[in-house]
Amino acid sequence: MRSNYLVFGSPIIEDEEINSVISTLKSKWIGTGPKVNQFEKMFSEYIGTKHAVAVSSCTAGLHLSVIALGIKPGDEIIVPAMTFAATANAVIHANAIPVLTDVDKWNMTIDFDDIERKITEKTKAIIPVHFAGRAVDIKKLNSLAEIYNLKIIHDTAHAVETEYEGKKIGCYNDLSSYSFYVTKNITSIEGGMVTTNNEELANKIKINALHGMSQDAWKRFSDNGYKHYQVIFPGFKYNMTDVQAAIGIEQLKKIDRFAKRRKEVWDHYRNELKDMPLFLPPNEQPGTKHALHLFTIMLDIDNVKLTRDQLMKNLHEMNIGTGVHYISLHLHEYYKNTFNFKENDFPNSKFISDRTLSIPFSANLTDDDVEDVIYALKSCLS
Numbered sequence: 332m333r334s335n336y337l338v339f340g341s342p343i344i345e346d347e348e349i350n351s352v353i354s355t356l357k358s359k360w361i362g363t364g365p366k367v368n369q370f371e372k373m374f375s376e377y378i379g380t381k382h383a384v385a386v387s388s389c390t391a392g393l394h395l396s397v398i399a400l401g402i403k404p405g406d407e408i409i410v411p412a413m414t415f416a417a418t419a420n421a422v423i424h425a426n427a428i429p430v431l432t433d434v435d436k437w438n439m440t441i442d443f444d445d446i447e448r449k450i451t452e453k454t455k456a457i458i459p460v461h462f463a464g465r466a467v468d469i470k471k472l473n474s475l476a477e478i479y480n481l482k483i484i485h486d487t488a489h490a491v492e493t494e495y496e497g498k499k500i501g502c503y504n505d506l507s508s509y510s511f512y513v514t515k516n517i518t519s520i521e522g523g524m525v526t527t528n529n530e531e532l533a534n535k536i537k538i539n540a541l542h543g544m545s546q547d548a549w550k551r552f553s554d555n556g557y558k559h560y561q562v563i564f565p566g567f568k569y570n571m572t573d574v575q576a577a578i579g580i581e582q583l584k585k586i587d588r589f590a591k592r593r594k595e596v597w598d599h600y601r602n603e604l605k606d607m608p609l610f611l612p613p614n615e616q617p618g619t620k621h622a623l624h625l626f627t628i629m630l631d632i633d634n635v636k637l638t639r640d641q642l643m644k645n646l647h648e649m650n651i652g653t654g655v656h657y658i659s660l661h662l663h664e665y666y667k668n669t670f671n672f673k674e675n676d677f678p679n680s681k682f683i684s685d686r687t688l689s690i691p692f693s694a695n696l697t698d699d700d701v702e703d704v705i706y707a708l709k710s711c712l713s
């Protein structure tokens with residue numbers, strides 16, 4: 332058994348990130364400033380959009396996106412049930428209503444037939460989640476958006492590298508909100524980025540992320556002297572700091588190296604785990620690029636003697652950390668009670684919730700770490 336604990340997702344932080352943080356701290360400009368500006372430029376070039384606005388988290392980016400699109404109280408927004416709470420909470424924070432839909436049992440991305448069943452006159456937008464980094468079918472999404480005149484906000488928390496027909500997801504539709512939380516493919520500790528090709532939306536998001544103060548308010552204390560600003564909207568405190576951006580910039584430079592390592596681990600896991608009582612995540616669909624953010628396995632509970640939770644406990648006792656992505660939103664107390672959901676309202680999301688666990692998966696894993704995970708799984712399931 333390994334001697335130290337292996338967490339399921341850990342970042343790679345090297346001298347470049349550390350030195351960049353130190354030099355930013357020494358520059359004394361540690362709030363929102365030139366580093367944030369540089370990170371935004373690099374990110375918009377990487378994604379291929381005209382604009383990228385740095386924010387404090389993907390959750391903040393989703394909330395700002397809902398508001399920027401002019402969603403009104405009582406409007407409905409379609410959200411997959413199989414997601415992290417932030418996707419639905421961002422809708423609720425804007426006083427709109429998240430309408431849950433089921434997902435595909437194997438791909439874990441939004442079920443288009445269920446979307447159509449859930450659309451009403453009040454539906455204004457869809458927030459598809461590119462689950463674990465797997466691209467949602469943009470053609471199907473666009474056709475629904477066109478027929479029903481819906482806005483699209485992509486939840487790209489898992490999907491920095493995700494592509495559809497040769498273009499990054501952030502290039503499509505209205506807005507996309509990315510996450511740089513510690514476990515993500517690249518991190519700024521906490522942080523997010525909203526991408527768009529729409530200048531008006533980008534400006535709204537930038538302004539509303541900093542109290543609703545007129546543009547470039549972050550420069551108000553610059554060496555060009557104090558500048559007056561106007562508050563044009565009762566905005567939020569959702570800005571990213573230069574210390575975070577200093578880390579994000581160095582991480583973005585290394586994104587291809589990190590992706591290459593995750594692909595090696597992905598292929599090795601798929602090969603070594605294929606004969607076990609597990610459902611493995613399918614490879615990417617043709618015409619797409621998977622960001623390989625999570626390696627979510629599902630325990631075939633009908634053919635083994637233990638539950639998913641018992642497997643997680645046994646792995647934990649062998650010093651292997653795991654996560655659950657996710658327990659479907661409709662099974663959580665708040666959504667269940669507020670929207671009166673029943674367990675089987677979203678059968679595929681329920682199926683996944685009962686079986687899924689995420690095993691350690693990051694560019695930080697050594698070959699020995701990967702072998703330890705495989706060995707532990709084999710021992711627990713033999």
Ligand SMILES: Cc1ncc(COP(=O)(O)O)c(C=O)c1O
Nearest residue numbers: 388389390415417488510511512
């Ligand atoms: C699908 C999904 N959406 C949104 C978020 C929120 O990201 P953040 O922590 O940057 O707010 C997460 C976070 O893990 C997520 O997994």
